[in-house]
Amino acid sequence: MVSHDMVSIAGMIFTFTYINRTTDTIFEISSIIRKYEQVFLDAAPMIEVLNTPNDIEDSSNAQKLIVTKGHIALKQLEFSYGDRVDEYIFKGLSIDIPSGQRVGLAGPSGGGKTTLTKLLLRFADVQAGEIAIDGQNIAQVSQTSLRQNIAYVPQDPFLFHRSLRENIAYGKPKASDKQIIEAAKQAHAWEFIEKLPNGLDTVVGERGVKLSGGQRQRVAIARAILKDSPILVLDEATSALDSESESMIQLSLENLMKDRTCIVIAHRLSTIAKLDRIIVLDRGQVIEDGSHQQLLSDGKLYASLWHRQSDGFIDTK
Template identity: 45%
Template sequence: MSTDIPKERSSLSTLKGLLPFLLPYRRQFILAGIALLVAACATLAIPAAFRQMIDLGFGHNGKGNIEHVDLTFLALFAVACVLGIATAARFYMVSWLGERVTADIRNAVYSHVVTQSPQFFETTQTGEVLSRLTTDTTLIQTVVGTSISMALRNVLLFIGGLVMLFITSIKLSSIIIVMLALVVLPIILFGRRVRKLSRDSQDKIADASAIAGEILNAMPTVQAFTHEHIEARRFADSVENAFGTAMRRTRARSLLTMMAILLVFGAIVFVLWLGARAVMNGTMSGGELGQFILYASIVAGALGALSEVMGDAQRAAGATERLLELMEVQSPIQNPAHPRALPQRAVKQTGGASLSIRDIRFHYPSRPDTASIAGVTLDIPAGQTIAVVGSSGAGKTTLFQLLLRFYDPQSGEIQLDGVNIRDLDLHTLRNAIGVVPQETIIFSANAMDNIRYGRADASDAEVMAAAKMAAAHEFIEKLPEGYQSFLGERGVRLSGGQRQRIAIARALLKNPPLLLLDEATSALDAESERLVQGALEVAMQDRTTLIIAHRLATVQRADKIIVMEHGRIVETGTHASLVAQGGVYAKLAALQFNLASEHT
């Protein structure tokens, strides 16, 4: 299954994709529809009341009946009251629907995106996703909360006004229908261009958001290389590009509106001129002409409003298209149809889990010609500590990603406690694994919540115990508000070593049967490393642990050391046996320990 976002689909039919989000709120739609129908009927009753007032109230020769005038104006006021109440009810209901449906779409899209594998984020920028979650859903809110209601209202007014036009004068109405048919065709054709420009405009805004998101997440690097002006200019160029596309869309939409108004009203004015001549000839009463003029105005106004609504609908179609594209992306990493359970030992998280890796081969989807793992076979008994060493790019971190099923190997299999990990529910698998990643992630929350991320139901005492094991308790207690101290976005208020100890505490709180340490002590100073190393040794007891480390001093006491190069295991043994072999590990050890002795 592809994680690539598909492109361009069809026109306004794309809006049908919103139906699953609209159907749960049928009751609200029915209530809004009733209010809409009542308001439309009240609007269509006004011209008929004016005809009565002109023909019966004023009478012939300008002498009328005052009672008819009074009754007509009372009726008009009653119609206005009904119109006001119905319009307010319609506005409230459709606004509620717009807000509710938009919230549901945002939740659905976000919930879908967070289930995607890392492969999706290799090719999709975070800013692009955020743009679709914010800008595009706002456009849909406009359509659901305003445009659909306006469209239905004006369709009712158009149809109702048209019917009343024919009742008033078949001849004039026939002429106006023919003329309107001739002017609507160019409006529809021009509307297609507006839709394409709307899609382009949204894409350009998403590009600008992607650039901004990327740079704001890398501000220390940008400032360290004094690229502030360069990045500001790059963002400005992207914004200007989006502005230019938006203005092309605005010009096209302005022309569409102008065409609609000129052509439609031009046709109506011509027909009304014919009607005025009919009154002069005595073939039509003044009240009938007045009624015809008002109904013609309603029909023309409805058409003009529909052209405006069409512009919003075209933009919303593009937004819906982009959101549905995200919803259609399927992660290649799927739960099995009938997941198996892990043996009871791993489920209880007492003791380590055995791991068996059988001839796995893997290349990243973005680098199909380069093998990151090339035929690795490895058996790890429960409770052992295995160190994985090698130069950068040897495949160590990739091996961890395959264990977590962030990716699946192209061939071979991985078994956890004798169960193929492809047969396990993803949550079952990942709940059995604790990870301390190379790049520490700290969330915008306090220290307590950051550590509790390891196990959401952990008590405060359990969180503090994990922090003590990770040598984090002391520095957390010294923070202004202790465990309740906000750590800043991405942990900017902490040092690298402090962030690393928070991550270690998080993994220890989870207490999994399999622990993956990816350079877990890489960001620590000598004293912190000594404290954390002692804590990790306690945590690794009766637990299967895989350690990635460039600093060989941290892995000397491992039960087994695996040396990787170019995605293959090239050496296996203990520290002493590998040094004695005089191979790759011996060279790495000689280099590191010689350098260390030179600096002592």
């Protein structure tokens, strides 16, 4: 009887131990499965972007764009969205931007400023005319090589549901942490990144939802600084920043613009007042073209817009 009871107790201990270990193993497997699920969820936005059908296709003999100077020439552009040929955004638009010139685009909303940058990046193709960079028609070069040579900071930056490190290094994936941190410092993004518990390893959430609008723009500016492309396009790149933050970042942007061809869109005219040249677009046409002081002296639309804005932070004298 005693022997039988001992065997029963030993059997129970063995059974409970086995169940306990089996349960632990199941929990470990469940944890691994959850981690893989999260990896797939994190990768979903990237996969979606990669799988999004692109209406713009490279020509069969597309060449690699080689930028030596950064001269941009827009020649007799005609463009309308879709089949609305009776509603041209541009009709006969020509603009020549010499190498290394910093150009600001100003004018009323709907004048064609952002559309112009989309055409330069070939997010859409013109119906007629030509956009050339250093004499190369961008319709005849590969889109990959085109965008490798242009650093673009949009008003609403697209961030992946990945770490800050990966988002900043998106245009230069082999960058070292030292390079990433330096770019973040120049964009004044390091100020908030270093305070985060996980620093550069912080996952920003879908489209950067865990960051404020200003923080997202700083990350996008850091990305452009790190990419170090010969052509820079800023589309309301500091619109979500407060005046103090914008003032600090402006110096970094001025340094970034040196020796590059730059196109800067801004409704806040103080952000473009120091540029080499300002082009005013209205209804798809160039209505003014000159320096800040020249346009003020002309007393036309630009001067009117400037005088309405009294909160500029840049000393233009």
